[in-house]
Amino acid sequence: MSKTQIPASVKNQLLVKSGGRCQYRGCNISLYQDIVTKRDFNQAYIAHIIADVPGGPRGDAKRSPLLAKDLSNLMLLCSTHHRLIDVADVQGHTESLLLEMKKEHEERIERVTDISPNMQSHILTYRANVGNFTPEISYKTVSQYLQPDYFPAMSDCIDLSLSNSIQRDKDAFFWQMELANLEAQFNRKLFQNFTKGEIKHLSIFAFAPIPLLVRLGTLVNDIYTCRIHHKVRYPDTWNLDDDKTEIKYKVIEPAKKNKTVALNISLSASITNDRIVKVLGHECDIYTLTIDNPFNDYLKSKKHLEDFSITVRQLFNQIKMEYGETTPLHIFPAMPIAKAIELGRVWMPKADMMLHIYDQNTFTGGFTKAIEIINA
Template identity: 20%
Template sequence: MEAFLTNSKRLLNEFLENFLRRRFTPPLRLQSDFLNRMFTDCAFCKITISCVLLHYILNMTQPVASMGDLENTVSEADSNAEIIRGISDGELALALRGILRRGNPVVLIADKQRVAVASQREQNAEWRFEASGDFGDQSRAVVEGAMKNFKWLEVDSLETGLDAAASATVYRKGDVSRWTERRDILTGFKRPKAQDRGRTGEISADTRKRVGAEAGWHCQFEGCGENLWLDANTDTLGNFSYFAHIIASSVDGPRGHAKLSGRLFDTAENVMLLCDKCHRLIDRVSPDEYSVDTLNGMRAANVEQVASLFRSLRFPSSDMIVVGGNILNQSVVFDQRRAEEAMRAAKLRPAGGKPFWFAYNGNEMGDGSSPHFWETQFDQWARMDIPALRARLTGATYGGAQAEVVSVFPLHLMSVLVLAGHLIGEARSVQVFQFERNSVGDNTQGDQWAWPKDAKRPDPSKYSVVVHREPTNGETEALLLVSLTDRVPRGELPAEFYEDGAWKMPVVEVVVPTPSRSVIGHPYDLELVGKAFDDALQSLQEKWRVSRIHCVPIAPTAACIRLGQKLQSRHQSRIAFYERARTTDGTRGQFKPTIEIASSYVKNVATDREVPLT
């Protein structure tokens, strides 16, 4: 009983798959373990399916009048159509059993790849095709079980084979075996003998590697996609692939061509990676149904689909820019590995190589109130940093190749960060990371550079713009305060800004309900604060039309980069930036001007030295 069930499962699986292939476009496929589940999990299914299959097989062996839909289709269809659309080895075996039961003369007409069954329904009647397809082990077993009832004829073309049917000879196993070997070599199911290789269109190892890689080692036939490194039925690893020519390597092969076969046999674009079933389908079952144009279209679409799937697995490449330097008594420490982990957590792929450092001040302490510090920075910017950053952003550093995203890691004075943001701009995709001081080696991906996993999306109204005083009497200068990490203390502002409780010029302030060092804690924060900067600059430049802005920021490093980026779109005014002055007694000093950024230059306020930005 078990042997019968095993054979029944095999036959039913083949029948159902071929039925789905022939009745639906694109062809449907059975789930690989469908019949396994039915034959192992349900005793009733075992008996029912086996009985249905047995009934089908018995019907196929009855006289033609009771063979059902398949037999009627064959009897009424045009003979040429039956040649074009072949059937599988199993289906052909079933059809041969039905034809055999009639007792009429039968001739097996073979071209270079397949066999068509021709018969006479009545004595002296015309020969007509009953079926054609893959003459494999199952079909051959049926024929060789009753050889005296069959004749054999080899022709160049099935279309003209009927005219010569009367000249067919007796069926001889030796003749058929030789034809089978030639057929298998022509269709790529068997490798030629060693002495014949190199003269029969062998596909080289390099071409096989390329075709396999382009297909992702899955079947390229439209709608199939079978994994060719894994047997779906046995869950066994191995190489179950076939390399099939679109234009055959031989003129006599499927879709062979007098001139192109010899030229394209080792061209990757002329080779498809297929599973056994699909290989048989295009080369032995229905080679005429699958033209060169059809298969070329299938292959091209598959290659693009596979490439697209593999591209989707890759994060966008990102170039790493560190705006970092020593600040007062704190030496800059940058861990590239942790920064790269933060990039991966943000679904970015480090482009490789070392990060680009902007405004790195080496062993010098970064005192924002020191004239010497700024003069050294201007020397470095003019000589190296600004030209090198421009080249990095445009791809000139790598021969014109640009990374898809720029990842910015800010660790510097606020004035320097704003300048870097201005140079980086918004024309390209930019990912700004915020250093989190309170996250110290917590073993999460990216540690101090990654956004907290439990961070809540901020409310859209978190950042607002407050107007403290509007311009009067044609004032041309205004003050921009950024109070994010802490509130800008009024008493530490220069007297020309604020004195005796009164503002001395027009003032706009970007604020949050609760300033803190962790105010930027979610990627959406950068979008919202950028919108607030836009609104503030619009009031200052487009509404009030001031020619010079004084900016005092107390903000996280990432927010300073965003402020600099926003100077791109509507940067018409000169903007002077302020840092807190250093004192010797530990008290907080007043805010002093450091640099002034214009559309085409950056100026050292203390010396009036200008460095071009373009």
């Protein structure tokens, strides 16, 4: 236990530099708000890296008295990590390790608080069951990915998900139920606040079946300024990088002899046209949008997403010119999450063809129509 009376001015400096949060690596818990009740509650401990007495943790006969009140030797910690470094595992918490933690934390707080006030972003999350998998997306897991360009506008997410749903995408009522919830939640939590001017920018984190992601994109549209985050498997991140390397998108056109038209999007996997013919019949013209060697983790950069947006916009225009805006466009997608949302954002509700979005499900024996998106 420290015997030194830390001056109020030093305490205040430490509080500012730490942002009022535990400086132990990976903790970052607020020390001035109860995690359950959200009420103000001081649970902060000031810990010495070099103990203020020679016999204390990491103490030193010469340095302890010199550093007892020095800001560079102090850390703000929660009770758990204060006890860990000073009692439970002193040997595992060397001076150099604690100094690294302090430096990392204070530099992160400095970066966040240095962001211009107009760079606030509301975190929008949406998740729905994908097969037997139930994704988890929370404020704690994704808020870090806004930096360094943005910071959270509030300490929670705007979540559009249907809570605790037991319906799966093979179930008869799954699409109807999820679609109704998504539209209702969007109108209640987003649209009204946007019209009031309370939302300036969205950071979108989503994990759901592709048809629902496309619908989410149509709701966001280009009315909202946003950044679509994408779950990259390797390296493990939700951020697309700034690499400018191009991926060439290829459009394969049909002979244009039928009234029914489909778009085969083979990006994360290859879809053979016979799977589409099985659903729509032989009297169908099939456009294909693809890349060389489609695979499920190819989307890495912001440029890939931007180029996709341009390609799809041009393709929508081309197909509408050929078949007319009253003809539905049947979309069979194998594509990354971010591109599904972007496809929806590119679609123009007052000008483009209505969309029929299909979903591949082994349980139902192939592609089946999941949702229809009609134009205004």
